[in-house]
Amino acid sequence: MSKSIGEIKAEFEQAEEEMLPSLYELYRDDTRSGVRKLIARYQKEQEKLAAERERLEQMRIFEREYERFAYICGIDEVGRGPLAGPVVAGAVILPKDCEILWINDSKKLSAKKREELYTEIVEKADAVGIGVVSPDRIDEINILQATYEAMRKAIQSLKVTPQLLLNDAVTIPRVNIPQVAIVKGDAKSVSIAAASIVAKVTRDHMMEEYDQTYPGYGFAQNKGYGSKEHIEALKKTGPCPIHRRSFIGHFVKDS
Known part of the structure; x- marks a missing residue:
């Protein structure tokens, strides 16, 4: 009796990467669409991993x-x-x-x-x-x-x-x-x-x-960069202790 698609899926999920080719070979003649899709998905993932490892080699x-x-x-x-x-x-x-x-x-x-x-x-x-x-x-x-x-x-x-x-x-x-x-x-x-x-x-x-300590500038979202929200708050409220005075002269007088 052939294994169910669920059992085969569990085999793939539990298999180490180097064991996948043997599973492809084992089930290559299984004509059920679920098995064919399972094999195709894992093969595509392996191709993606191979391309990623090739990219990493270039970065080394x-x-x-x-x-x-x-x-x-x-x-x-x-x-x-x-x-x-x-x-x-x-x-x-x-x-x-x-x-x-x-x-x-x-x-x-x-x-x-x-x-x-x-x-x-x-x-x-x-x-x-x-x-x-x-x-x-x-x-x-x-x-x-x-x-x-x-x-x-x-x-x-x-x-x-x-x-x-x-x-x-x-x-x-x-x-x-x-x-x-x-x-x-x-x-x-x-x-x-x-x-x-x-x-x-x-x-x-x-x-x-810092966003918790100095609310209103949107630091959690803009990370201190000059977003529209941040600049508007700076003009309205003025600088807080973590503002770079040498950076904000265009927005705040006497900074």
């Missing part, structure tokens, strides 16, 4: 080029442009054999996917570092220098000392570690992409908390 090009270094650290920042809140940098050292599917430039991912990947990155990474520079400090030294400072803080907070830094587009001053600046690196390097996700999720959480 710099990690492979510098594989002589035991600990390669990706560096990226988020929060250069907002009117409010800190600038945050992430530093991530991934194991050489680490596979994190769907990792990409944080700007290309949904908030839900970033959260999922953040958890996986933190679980799998050899080390994760965060650097935060406040709005007051941004006003004091300017956003570029504040970004460099956040990156240095992120590196210093790592529990493992990196031997090479892969940076998104910049060379960080006053860092005695070899560096490689990669233009659009968050889309070209898994290490930098991981750092971009860590930085983005960390800063987003901070801005959501």
